[in-house]
Each structure stands twice: as structure tokens, then as C-alpha cells.
Amino acid sequence: MKKLLHVLFIFSLMLQLAEAQQKPQYTQYVFNNLLLNPAVSGIENYIDLKAGYRSQWTGLQGAPVTSYLTFSAPFGSDFVRGDAAAMSPGNEANPYSHLYTQNYQAAEPHHGIGFMVVSDQAGPISTTNIDATYAYHLGISSTFNLSVGVAAGLNHNSLNIADLSLENPLDPVIANGNNSQWKPDLSVGIWGYSSNYYFGVSAQQLLSQNSYFTTTNASNQAKTVPQYFITGGVKLFLSDDMTLMPSALLKILNPEPVAFDINMKLAFKDRFWIGASYRNQDSVAGLLGFNLSSLINVSYSYEYSTSALRTVSNGTHEIVLGLMLNNKDREISPRNSW
Template structure:
């Protein structure tokens, strides 16, 4: 029982440091869709992203996260034209000042998507599957707003073989089902224009109980808690070929303190970018990435841990691979989400 209590204490500390039950993402700027369902269908192609994160490398049982996301616009505006108002051939470089002269708000359209996230920490593995829907509408000639929802299921699995108990019969974790399935619901709002974006979203709106005890009355159960996200970014043109994109992400998960991420991305044309990130009381990060024609892009980040875990952690690695499918307008760089 003592070893179990030690593990629970360490696991609770990890949650307190990361300020969330859901996975941490350093490169959220590359795929805000993983946090906000309102982004579904924002571009005029099928946007596919796959990500992997190895957090706090060197710490036994530290979180490992993998995800796959897919989203696209639907409707006649997309099938027979361009719902996102990009000219044939991809338009102008979105990191150039001239892009502002050609930018138009997207035509009203629907977006659909799918996310699959697997997160493993110690003996607990969680898999989330969600289907997303969003609706985009122009409120001015250059500004869009979209609303979105996501619904799905969470599977939470406890691997008892990784837990060594002083007493093999421990009612705190019980002997029942290793798997738990819980419904999941998220919602979001997204505002975007040629030089800025801002959004709010909420995940885990259903406060489902979580526990592995055979006696939930005697042993209090945990619970999924809502996660609130607010993010904003602004594009600053530094010439005809360069742009700087500062952004901010605030995460609120009661009862732990709010988490704040500040990012800066420097992009050259539609070819490559570098950047840095600071997560309050947790880590600094360096990032880099590039676009490969009109087919794919790739980003990598490394977190330097600054919290108390830096004595045992060798940092965190994260990689994101993106594919532009059905890219009939040969877009080589995201036009609406950067």
C-alpha cells in the first residue's frame, strides 16, 4: 500500500505541475484544432495532423502522448469553389504584406473533423475519440467567426501489473474492470482575420466520475474536470518575406493555478519557421519547422524543464507532422491558421 501511495503522490504532483488532466502541447500553434473544435474546416483542404510528445524524458512513468486529427470543410462552396476564398494556385504568400490586399473572409460553410488522442502516464492509459462539427460565417469582409462542438468517448485503463502492493487485496483499486468508458463533450468559439486569431474552448464538460475501487462509497472517486482554454495571436509583418507571430494560451483547470504559455513564431515565406515558448513555472522551449511543397509540413520542439522536476527530467520532445490532402489550390502554407 505504501508504494501505491507514493505513486499517487507523484502522479498528483505531475498533474499539479502540468495544471491539467488532458495532455500538454507545446506546438499548439501548429494545430489549435486539438484544443478547439470550432477550427474544423477552417482551411480549403483536408487537414491531417499526427503528433507525438515524450514529456519529462528520463522520469519513469512520465506522460507519453500520441494523437491524430483530421478536419475539412464541406458543402458546395468547397466542392465547386473555394470556401476559404483562396485563388486558384494557392494565392499569395500569407507571410507577405501583399496577402492583406487579397484576403477575404471565408464563405459561410460547415466543417467536420475527428480527433484520436492516446495519453499514458504511469499505469494509467487514456484514449479519447471525438467527432467534431463547426460552422464558419463572415461577419465583415475580412473577419470570420466560427462555433464548434465535439462529442465522443474516453477510455481509461489501469494496468495493475505496474503497481506493487503491500497487500495484494487492496480495495482502493479493487479487482473489477480494468477499463472505464466515459462520455466526452467539448465546445469552442473562434474569431479570425488576416492578421489575428482569438478563441475560447472548454473540454471535459461532462464531469464523469473516475475510480477503480470496488467500494466507491468507502473510497472517494476522482472526477473528470472541465478544462478551459483561451488563446490569441497576432501576425506582425517584418518585410515582404518575413512575419512574426506572437501568441498566448491560458489554461484554467480548477483547483490548480492557471497555466500560461507565451509563444513567438518567426516565419520565412511559406517555407520554414523557428520559434520559442515559455510556460510559466514549468519550461522554456525551442521550436522549428518547415513546409514541403503543397503536401506536408513538419514541426519539432524541445522543452527545457524549469520546475522542480528538472533534477530528474531531461526535457520533453514533441513532433507534429501535417498533410494537406485534396489540396486542389496547391496551398503551401496554411492561409487561415498559420
């Protein structure tokens, strides 16, 4: 029975890749929106370095495993020198406090640069994305910022034939296929943000590419399709020390049904937070995070599947480690990417 489930799982993965190759899923994207939108590059007044690891559907052989490294930094003398720190009243204000909102000022116009490497392994199929990102941030009003961004790079897909159990190991449909492919990658996005709300729209995988490994004629119809993300969030101040931050994500990928996430984060000052997430017809998750210092933050999430996969998997684990380098203002928590 387990072997049958494994075969069906691998088959479904290959069909999914053929119909519309999807980017990896994340539970904690809300704390690292660079994964979805290049317009957040350089949004903070320090170098933001994050490493993440996600083990999806643990206990199920061949289930997806994703790891990533992202880098984001402001670029421009005015912003880097600290002039844009005027957007806060200084280190005395917790970004999750009402006082921070009252004294908020938009950042100085500046550039942002970034880099990300995402590796995703699902059964015999592995995908690696390598992208450089750029964004330009502009204060539209005294309290509202708007940025536009682009990400460009390469996408590598490979099929490990050794992981496949074939009736004919030398099947020419597989053995003579293109089992290692490099393709160009392009994404764009916009991001609007203030002290107590944000919204963003982005599109990934804009360059349509063949996405197949076999030599059959039908495989010529396998093309990648654009993926669209619409997201937004707000801060609701419950007290001087507690802030509730609901957010949502809408994902549009043809021919898949429209999917959405609803997230809730409760922060205690700027040191500790807990949260929950719901993905329609897929999963629920619990989240926990600590801002340990002005250098290090760490977060963890556990995701429980609400689909039929719950009968064969032990849930999904995801952990993210963040470093805030060149943090001259000694900020404990992010001011704009919450």
C-alpha cells in the same frame, strides 16, 4: 533514490487524476488548435491530417507519453469547389506576407467536420479520447470570420495493476476497483479569425464524471471538471519575407492555478519557421518547422522544464507530421491556422 522518486511520481499522477483529470499538454498546439477547440474544424480549404507524438520528461520512468491523430476538412459545395479561395489573391500570395493581408476576403459560409484520437500513457494510467467534431464558419464582415464548434465522443481510462508494486498484490481496494472505464466526452468552442489575427474560447470535459479506480468511499468525491482555454495570436510583418507571430494561451482548471503559455514564431516566407514558447512555472521550449511541399509539413519541439523536474528528466520531445490532402490550390502553408 530513483525508486522513491518513481513511487512519488506515480502517487502524484494518481492524485492529479483524482482531484481534476487533466487533458494532455502540448507544445505545438498552436499549429493544431483542433486539439483544444472544435470550432477550427474545416478552417482550411483542404483535408488537414496531422499525427503527433510527445515524450514528456524523458529519462523519468513512467513519465507521460502522448500520441494523437487529427482530421479536419471543409464540408459544403461552395467552399470545397473553391469559391472560398477568394479569401486570398491566389497562389501568388504567401499567407505570411503583407500582400495577403491587403487582399484578404472572408471565407464563404461553410461547415467543417473533424475527428481526433488522443492516447496518453502516464505510469500505470492510460487515457484514450475519441471525438468527432463539427463547426460552422460564417463571414461576419468582408474580412472577419466566426465559427462555432462542438466535439463529442468517448473517453477511456484504464489502470494497469501489473505496473503497481503493492505490499498486498490482492489488495481489494485496487483489485476489485473499476480499472477500465468508458465515459462520454463533450467540448464546445468559438473561433474568430481574419488574415492577421485570431482568437478562440473553448471548454473541454463538460460532462462531469466519476474518475477513480479504487473502491474506497473517499474516491466517490473524485470528479472530472471542465477545462477552459482562451487563446489568441497576431501577425507582425517585419519585411516582405519575414513575419513575427506572437500568441498566447490561458488555461483555467479548478482547483489548479490559472496557467498561461506565451509563444513566438518567426516565419521565412511560407517555407521555414522557428519559434519559442514559455509556460509559466513549468517550461521553456524551442520549435522548428518546415513546409516541405503542398502535401507535407513537419515540425519539432524540445521543451526544458523549469520546475524541480529538471533535476530528474531530460526534457520533452514532440514531433508533428502534417498532410494537406485534396489541396487543389497547391497551398504550401496553412492560410488560417498559423
